[in-house]
Amino acid sequence: GGNGMHVAICDDDLIFIKDLKEKIIAYSIRHNKEIFISEFTTLDDAAFPHDNFDVIFLDIRFQGQNLGIEWAKQLRMAGDNTLIVICSSLHNQIIHGYEAEPIRFLLKPVSASDLSSVLDACYLKLNFQGKKIIIKSNFNDVFIQISKIFYIESISRQRNIVLSTGQAVPTYEPLQKLYAKLNSDRFQFTHKCYVVQLSKVDRIEQNFVFLTNGKQIPLARNLSAGFKKSMIRFMEGRA
Numbered sequence: 001g002g003n004g005m006h007v008a009i010c011d012d013d014l015i016f017i018k019d020l021k022e023k024i025i026a027y028s029i030r031h032n033k034e035i036f037i038s039e040f041t042t043l044d045d046a047a048f049p050h051d052n053f054d055v056i057f058l059d060i061r062f063q064g065q066n067l068g069i070e071w072a073k074q075l076r077m078a079g080d081n082t083l084i085v086i087c088s089s090l091h092n093q094i095i096h097g098y099e100a101e102p103i104r105f106l107l108k109p110v111s112a113s114d115l116s117s118v119l120d121a122c123y124l125k126l127n128f129q130g131k132k133i134i135i136k137s138n139f140n141d142v143f144i145q146i147s148k149i150f151y152i153e154s155i156s157r158q159r160n161i162v163l164s165t166g167q168a169v170p171t172y173e174p175l176q177k178l179y180a181k182l183n184s185d186r187f188q189f190t191h192k193c194y195v196v197q198l199s200k201v202d203r204i205e206q207n208f209v210f211l212t213n214g215k216q217i218p219l220a221r222n223l224s225a226g227f228k229k230s231m232i233r234f235m236e237g238r239a
Helices: 014-030 067-077 091-100 112-128 175-181 221-238
Strands: 005-010 035-040 055-059 083-088 104-107 132-137 140-145 149-155 158-163 168-171 187-191 194-197 201-205 208-211 216-218
Touching (some): 005 014, 005 112, 014 035, 067 091, 083 112, 149 175, 175 194
Parallel strands (some): 005 035, 055 083
Antiparallel strands (some): 149 194, 201 208
């Protein structure tokens, strides 16, 4: 559980796993970021629920064969864009690895500085690829999957990001700043204290927007016409 970055290490070398894990933990302490690490030693295990991970550190070779890249290519063909970092001690294999569309390559043995730049790149990518946004919540960096956001409400000094799970993630970041992190084709203000995800709108009635989870959100008179326009544009774009 938890809202930090979820990392899977998939490698059949236990000593390498232990070393990489220690270096990732050192990075997380140094940067005050929460990182959850899971370990897998075979690719059968790696029929793991990989969509639960933000980043997969993947070895190329298992049982003396280049199974890692084949596995990653299957993932890509299925439209999965989980970040993959290919770990290899084989220089010549790295050219082959591009088919797996990795975010980075890590050469074994892994140096702390190489790992650091790889993790920096992962954070940047997770932040900008639009799938997730990073917000500060209770002094932690929290990744939130954009597709799960129903609405964001502002109550006095606090913002609540309400998710499809029913969970509300609290933050002190201003509503305008949160809105700027989201795609304005998909999110709109209905009121100075509310931003809703257009795909979650069920219907609009007078001064209210009803969401698909039954929630009723106020629609301010001065924003009503603009909101309806955005809604029509969104529906035309989806059709």
